[in-house]
Amino acid sequence: MNPKKIVVAYSGGLDTSVMVKWLSDKYDAEIIAVTGDLGQKSELIGLEEKAIKTGASKVHVVDLKEEFIKEYAYRALKAGALYENEYPMGCSIGRPLLAKMLVDVALKEGADTVAHGATGKGNDQVRFEVGIQALAPHLNILAPLRTWEFKTREQEIEYAKEHNIPVQATKDSPYSIDENLFGISVECGILEDPTVAPPADAYQITTNPKDAPDEAERIVISFEKGIPVALNGVTKSPVDLVVELNDLGSKHGIGRLDIIENRVVGIKSREIYEAPAATILHKGHNELEKLVMDKDTFRYKQGVSNQVANMIYDGLWFTPLFNSLLAFVDSTQEYISGNVKVELYKGTLKVLSRDSEFSLYNEDLATYSDGDKFDHGSSIGFIHLYGLPFKTLTEVRNK
Ligand code: ARG
Numbered sequence: 001m002n003p004k005k006i007v008v009a010y011s012g013g014l015d016t017s018v019m020v021k022w023l024s025d026k027y028d029a030e031i032i033a034v035t036g037d038l039g040q041k042s043e044l045i046g047l048e049e050k051a052i053k054t055g056a057s058k059v060h061v062v063d064l065k066e067e068f069i070k071e072y073a074y075r076a077l078k079a080g081a082l083y084e085n086e087y088p089m090g091c092s093i094g095r096p097l098l099a100k101m102l103v104d105v106a107l108k109e110g111a112d113t114v115a116h117g118a119t120g121k122g123n124d125q126v127r128f129e130v131g132i133q134a135l136a137p138h139l140n141i142l143a144p145l146r147t148w149e150f151k152t153r154e155q156e157i158e159y160a161k162e163h164n165i166p167v168q169a170t171k172d173s174p175y176s177i178d179e180n181l182f183g184i185s186v187e188c189g190i191l192e193d194p195t196v197a198p199p200a201d202a203y204q205i206t207t208n209p210k211d212a213p214d215e216a217e218r219i220v221i222s223f224e225k226g227i228p229v230a231l232n233g234v235t236k237s238p239v240d241l242v243v244e245l246n247d248l249g250s251k252h253g254i255g256r257l258d259i260i261e262n263r264v265v266g267i268k269s270r271e272i273y274e275a276p277a278a279t280i281l282h283k284g285h286n287e288l289e290k291l292v293m294d295k296d297t298f299r300y301k302q303g304v305s306n307q308v309a310n311m312i313y314d315g316l317w318f319t320p321l322f323n324s325l326l327a328f329v330d331s332t333q334e335y336i337s338g339n340v341k342v343e344l345y346k347g348t349l350k351v352l353s354r355d356s357e358f359s360l361y362n363e364d365l366a367t368y369s370d371g372d373k374f375d376h377g378s379s380i381g382f383i384h385l386y387g388l389p390f391k392t393l394t395e396v397r398n399k
Helices: 014-026 047-054 065-079 090-109 124-135 153-162 238-251 276-292 295-313 320-332 378-397
Strands: 005-009 030-037 058-063 113-115 140-142 176-180 183-187 217-224 227-231 256-262 268-274 338-345 348-355
Touching: 005 014, 005 090, 014 030, 014 047, 014 153, 030 047, 030 090, 047 058, 058 090, 065 090, 065 227, 065 238, 065 276, 065 295, 065 320, 090 113, 090 124, 090 176, 090 183, 090 295, 124 140, 217 238, 217 276, 227 238, 227 276, 238 276, 238 338, 276 295, 276 338, 276 348, 295 320
Parallel strands: 005 030, 005 113, 030 058, 113 140
Antiparallel strands: 176 183, 183 268, 217 227, 217 338, 256 268, 338 348
């Protein structure tokens, strides 16, 4: 391969900084760095200068926060997509958007190649590369971390020093952290031993539940057609709403996960996640669906949720089946409008009440008290026919 112009996904961290330099040494190519802002707290200021010093000719910093929440996170939310029933997939959802960003910049700049800093045993390489192939099949893809000579972080630091690459002397975190508005993932170090509970410093944004306020906090989230639109009666933009819920949830220790998960590449890994806003929103959204959605659609959608989650996790965002499944999900959301009140208290999240103008809950039918309108007599014939096949079967087989 003989790349002429390479667009590099750049975060400003050690791996991608070394990568920019390494690529410019190895290939006689122009290097363009691009950073997507998905709401990660890590420093975006000074990033441009740093990338230029490292060997990039140009830097793009793209604010993707709104697109990320509206077009990616909220679609996963409407789908009820939780990987292996738990993980709201902040990281997994962000990757297809970053892949799209790389492609957009590559097309704009007339680049022939894109490069990313994912490793050879993670899911992110799959998400980046499947996304890029689906969106722009003509682009070459480089993933230096899979092939380069560095085996350890120390070797990368050594190389950075030799080449005057400005890598921030950040406080040496023993963890590998990926962060965006829909959640943070923490890996490596002691966390690789699944028999050991995560040390207190593994959690980056949430208060330890036992240190959370003694006073419970109650909040109301309003949804329109499956999309959260207001907090405590005040309309919020998607990004503002998620930022506020992250703050509130963090304060009360909501949204921590410590799980073993099945990676795309066939290994199991132990992951720590913190996703306060995503956790609160999934809980509220699901509660509203329980109130409003008809039984058959609700049951069917559980399977779709699982399929959508697997496809997001597996990097299959830009695929025909995924689009079709999301179209199904959208058609189920027409009446998912209403309010859910939840209580945040020392790491627990509890639904207190729910209401909707489309609620299918009918107290006259549900009540066990006076005013019961349910026709108890109809159940006799119903159950007779409902159980008839099994009655027949047992009679035949017991003969
Ligand atoms: N296991 C998670 C996922 O596949 C998180 C990956 C996190 N990446 C990282 N660079 N720390 O979605």
